Amino acid sequence: MSRLRRVRAEATAATRSFLRRRTAVFFTFFFPVILVVIFGALVRTRPGGGGLFAAPAAYYVPGYLATVVLFTPLSRIGSEIARHRDDSRFEKLATTPLTRGEWLAAHTLVNLGVISVASLLILGLVVGLTGATLPVAPALALLVPFVALAVVLFCGFGAILGRVADSQDGVIAASNTIALPLLFLSDTFLTPSLLPEWFANAALVSPLTYFARGVRTVTFSPTGTDLPAPPLGTTGNLAVLAALAAVFFAVGAVAVPRTE
Amino acid sequence: MTREPVVVAEDLRRSYGDTVALDGVSLTVEAGEVFGLVGPNGAGKTTLVRALTGTTSVEGRVRVFGDPPAEGDRSRVGLLPQEFAPAGRLTVRELLGYYAGLYDEARAVDAVVDDVGLADTADTWYEELSGGQRRRACVGAALVNDPDLLFLDEPTTGIDPAGRRAVWGLVESLSADGTAVVLTSHSMTEIERLSDRVGLLRDGGLVAVGPPGGLVADHAGPARLVVEPADGTEPSATGGDGGQGDDGTTALADALREAGFTVTVGDGEVAVEAVAPTEIGAAVDGLDAAGVDYDALTWTEPGLEDAYLRLTGEAFEGLRQPGASVVDDPTDADPGGHGGTGGGNTGEGGGDETTEVEA
Numbered sequence: 001m002s003r004l005r006r007v008r009a010e011a012t013a014a015t016r017s018f019l020r021r022r023t024a025v026f027f028t029f030f031f032p033v034i035l036v037v038i039f040g041a042l043v044r045t046r047p048g049g050g051g052l053f054a055a056p057a058a059y060y061v062p063g064y065l066a067t068v069v070l071f072t073p074l075s076r077i078g079s080e081i082a083r084h085r086d087d088s089r090f091e092k093l094a095t096t097p098l099t100r101g102e103w104l105a106a107h108t109l110v111n112l113g114v115i116s117v118a119s120l121l122i123l124g125l126v127v128g129l130t131g132a133t134l135p136v137a138p139a140l141a142l143l144v145p146f147v148a149l150a151v152v153l154f155c156g157f158g159a160i161l162g163r164v165a166d167s168q169d170g171v172i173a174a175s176n177t178i179a180l181p182l183l184f185l186s187d188t189f190l191t192p193s194l195l196p197e198w199f200a201n202a203a204l205v206s207p208l209t210y211f212a213r214g215v216r217t218v219t220f221s222p223t224g225t226d227l228p229a230p231p232l233g234t235t236g237n238l239a240v241l242a243a244l245a246a247v248f249f250a251v252g253a254v255a256v257p258r259t260e
Numbered sequence: 261m262t263r264e265p266v267v268v269a270e271d272l273r274r275s276y277g278d279t280v281a282l283d284g285v286s287l288t289v290e291a292g293e294v295f296g297l298v299g300p301n302g303a304g305k306t307t308l309v310r311a312l313t314g315t316t317s318v319e320g321r322v323r324v325f326g327d328p329p330a331e332g333d334r335s336r337v338g339l340l341p342q343e344f345a346p347a348g349r350l351t352v353r354e355l356l357g358y359y360a361g362l363y364d365e366a367r368a369v370d371a372v373v374d375d376v377g378l379a380d381t382a383d384t385w386y387e388e389l390s391g392g393q394r395r396r397a398c399v400g401a402a403l404v405n406d407p408d409l410l411f412l413d414e415p416t417t418g419i420d421p422a423g424r425r426a427v428w429g430l431v432e433s434l435s436a437d438g439t440a441v442v443l444t445s446h447s448m449t450e451i452e453r454l455s456d457r458v459g460l461l462r463d464g465g466l467v468a469v470g471p472p473g474g475l476v477a478d479h480a481g482p483a484r485l486v487v488e489p490a491d492g493t494e495p496s497a498t499g500g501d502g503g504q505g506d507d508g509t510t511a512l513a514d515a516l517r518e519a520g521f522t523v524t525v526g527d528g529e530v531a532v533e534a535v536a537p538t539e540i541g542a543a544v545d546g547l548d549a550a551g552v553d554y555d556a557l558t559w560t561e562p563g564l565e566d567a568y569l570r571l572t573g574e575a576f577e578g579l580r581q582p583g584a585s586v587v588d589d590p591t592d593a594d595p596g597g598h599g600g601t602g603g604g605n606t607g608e609g610g611g612d613e614t615t616e617v618e619a
Contacts, residue, residue, distance in 0.1 A: 002364050005361060005364070006361065006362050008361065009357075009358050009359075009360075009361025009362055010358075010361075010362070012358070012361070013347060013350060013354070013355075013358040014347075016347075016349070016350055016354060017347045017348075017349050017350060020349035020385075021349065087343075087344065087345035087346070088341040088342070088343050088344045088345070089344070089345075089346060091310070091313075091315045091339070091341045091344070092339055092340075092341055092344055092346075092401070093362075094313070094314065094315045094330070095313050095314075095315070095334055095337045095338070095339040095411075096334055096359070096362040096363065096405075097334045097335055097362060097363060097364075098362045258315070258330075259310075259314075259315050259316050259317065
């Protein structure tokens with residue numbers, strides 16, 4: 001009960017703080033929306049036409065979801081750590097019973113809430129604006145653990161970034177530098193045929209690859225296209241993502257500053 | 261059976277590159293004791309607080325309630341860091357509720373809000389409070405778990421006099437109930453009023469520890485009477501001349517010597533050391549009998565600030581013996597460490613008791 005009480009207190013305070021920063025709220029949701037509008041509605045997909053966005057619209061669902069699953073935790077957790085450190089909040093928290101793992105769990109929960117809402121918004125826009133068809137099947141419910149595990153993973157990653165970067169500016173620059181290549185080179189928007197063969201192995205290093213491939217297994221069927229089925233399948237990608245989430249969360253929790 | 265001190269620190273050392281922040285500091289703090297920490301900027305006060313709270317690593321041994329600070333019962337400790345800024349868009353009530361939620365048992369939030377005098381602004385966002393109100397909210401966050409050991413790093417910075425006194429009252433009340441308090445401050449009035457013992461840090465080392473009264477008696481120097489010549493006499497270019505100058509000090513010095521006092525002549529002033537309040541009348545009578553005019557006569561009883569200035573070597577150049585230098589070493593202290601005309605230190609920054617008589 002004590003642990004739950006502490007996590008709830010931290011999460012409640014963090015949620016209130018976030019919701020009262022209207023600019024942050026607006027751009028958290030506006031960023032993925034503008035991405036869907038630009039890539040999905042203005043550029044439009046041209047199935048079979050070659051080049052970028054040549055796959056069916058549903059192929060890109062993992063990419064759109066990846067924008068919030070990747071960018072939001074990296075920048076929010078990283079910035080929050082930098083802000084806490086600058087304002088001596090960790091120094092204060094170190095003398096309370098709240099542990100670093102509990103702090104990260106609380107902020108991960110807040111991100112999970114924010115990203116869940118943003119993900120629903122994206123799915124609605126993708127279906128409404130791009131004409132993507134999602135298979136209505138029980139397997140679609142697996143989107144929930146995929147998104148949740150990815151959020152946990154990238155919150156841990158964000159904590160590591162926040163620890164390493166020495167300022168809020170540094171966190172934002174670092175998260176953008178890391179997230180942008182990950183976003184486009186993790187089997188999200190670019191089909192494997194558009195990239196050099198050797199890059200297929202390089203993509204395996206990116207944790208986002210397992211999210212994208214796993215989500216694609218439940219949101220897109222390659223039948224009738226020349227696109228390959230994602231390696232590892234749903235269960236395999238989910239398992240790898242879960243393992244990576246556990247590792248990144250554990251490392252991230254240790255990385256949350258405790259001392260000056 | 262002897263009760264273990266709440267805080268035990270032995271031979272604490274910490275350096276940042278070539279800068280020594282702590283240099284062999286040892287101290288104890290007992291239950292119900294207010295231990296004041298004073299020292300110049302960069303003396304190591306905040307590093308020492310961090311060492312005692314386990315928020316920085318140091319060489320040496322620290323025990324809080326018998327355990328290393330990072331491993332002990334955190335619900336018994338409260339901390340107000342020096343440059344602490346909590347989430348700006350939480351109300352005072354939400355902020356204190358948040359910190360209360362981190363403990364299994366905490367005080368009623370509204371009671372703490374009342375204690376720090378923020379009942380009228382309890383539903384105002386922290387970032388919309390004034391500087392002093394913010395600091396009071398932060399004090400509340402340190403008290404919300406009803407700690408047995410409380411660290412307050414400059415708690416009243418930016419707080420108005422009424423709010424300051426409210427915080428002082430809280431500290432006194434907590435101490436009376438058995439809470440040990442480690443208090444750092446640049447306000448000698450605050451330290452002198454609240455502290456049972458004072459530790460004076462300089463260059464990372466504790467140069468003196470003791471009750472405020474003891475530090476004043478041992479290190480602050482004697483009470484002094486300073487007399488300023490009447491207007492119209494120009495100070496000599498070379499300052500004190502042992503009574504041979506033509507800036508009006510010669511006549512003053514002669515009159516006071518005639519009255520039986522030992523005097524020191526400085527830049528346009530004459531000082532008499534170790535003057536009891538009952539002797540002021542004799543000095544005035546001596547000046548009147550000699551027919552010497554003077555503009556002001558100021559009697560100053562030294563306070564904790566004088567002890568601080570002398571022990572930290574921060575005494576500024578003022579009235580002093582001819583040829584004497586500013587205090588540089590507490591073991592080689594010049595009794596005329598503080599200076600200036602018109603009574604030196606008063607009120608907030610001071611701790612001196614000053615009486616000024618306009619002629």
